[in-house]
Amino acid sequence: MKRLLAGSAFALLTVFTLSATADDDYRVGISAEPYPPFYSPDASGEWSGWEIDFTHALCQRLDATCEIVPLAWGGIIPALKTGKIDMIIGSMGITPERAKQIAFSQKYYDTPxxxxxxxxxxxxxxxxxxxxxxxxxxxxxxxxxxxxxxxxxxxxxxxxxxxxxxxxxxxxxxxxxxxxxxxxxxxxxxxxxxxxxxxxxxxxxxxxxxxLGRGVGVGLRKEDTELLSRVNAAISDILADGTYQKISKPYFGDLSIYGD
Missing domain, CATH: 3.40.190.10 (Periplasmic binding protein-like II)
Known part of the structure; x- marks a missing residue:
């Protein structure tokens, strides 16, 4: 999908905690529109999918409690910039146009x-x-x-x-x-x-x-430079210690979604 921007408010208020004990609390924005196999809600409104599992792994490495916040996609960048959420982990492609508004982590997947x-x-x-x-x-x-x-x-x-x-x-x-x-x-x-x-x-x-961008990254506020550094380190750890392959296999088998 790797989507774009515009302006709107929260589409849903459903949230759930991804981590237990932690020093930090972060609100993680995704699109309210389901995007399987990356994220989609069940009948009770609980979200699951590859990107939810990736977020869980990321937040564990940040020692953070993270809430998934589904938003209207057109308002997700404004929500980040105004502090309604702290990160975007919703298959957002890293494009030059978006990079004018927000910061991006290193990519965490890349598909054509x-x-x-x-x-x-x-x-x-x-x-x-x-x-x-x-x-x-x-x-x-x-x-x-x-x-x-x-x-x-x-x-x-x-x-x-x-x-x-x-x-x-x-x-x-x-x-x-x-x-x-x-x-x-x-x-x-x-x-x-x-x-x-x-x-x-x-x-x-x-x-x-x-x-089309250069892969998908975590979206962050430009001023959150320390968090950006920690997120990049966490992504590197997830890639290096086998966690990335472990969470990917149930969804994609032996197919690599990281790209070159």
Whole structure:
């Protein structure tokens, strides 16, 4: 997903504690819109997923008590800057535009953007290959920015959705021709019976770090330099001591999501 910005208030007030005894308390913002397998709520409103497990591991190393705070994605950067939350750990891509407003940790995962198309279509992940196609993108995502930059001039009709799940439902129903999305986030659908029946993965789009970013990082206030240093050290520890592989395997098997 690796999303964008705008302005809004809290979408949900549901929070839960990630760590027991600790010296610090941090409020960790994620998007209120589910983004499996990274985070999604169950029927009781409790959030789980790879990014929740990663947050838990991070907060343990910070010796901190962390609360997960689901927010409207458009308001998540303003919420950080005004002190309503202390960190963003919600698949936010590290882009130059965002880095003007907030600080980022080192990356903690990095997956490409790709194009999933309806079977029988000739849509490809290039400006020429999407000519005349109906493309689904998620609101506020880097994929939305990429599609408008590279595909809107190709007479592609871009349709914006609130969630990836809504995009994939419309793709499987034949209401759009393709989805431009995070390859890893789309993988469970691609592997599903419905995904196998309706659709084909056509490959990744051409890289553009200025739009797609350089991986996903923890978002922090620019003035929180000490916390940034501690977060970077904690991420390095998680990568080095085997924790990263341990929390990733149940979700991704032997696939590395860290990137190069």
């Amino acid at each position: 953007t790709g194009l999933l198309a309806a079977k029988g279509s000739d849509v490809q992940p290039t400006p020429e290959g999407v000519k005349g196609a109906y493309l689904g993108v998620q609101s506020g995502s880097i994929q939305e920015s990429y599609a408008y930059k590279y595909f809107s001039h190709s007479a592609a009709d871009i349709k914006v959705y609130q969630t990836l799940d809504e995009e994939l439902q419309d793709l499987s129903a034949g209401r759009i021709d393709a989805v431009v999305g995070d390859t890893l986030a789309m993988q469970p659908f691609i592997d599903s019976d419905l995904g196998q029946a309706c659709c084909e993965f056509r490959g990744n789009v051409a890289a553009d770090p200025a739009v």
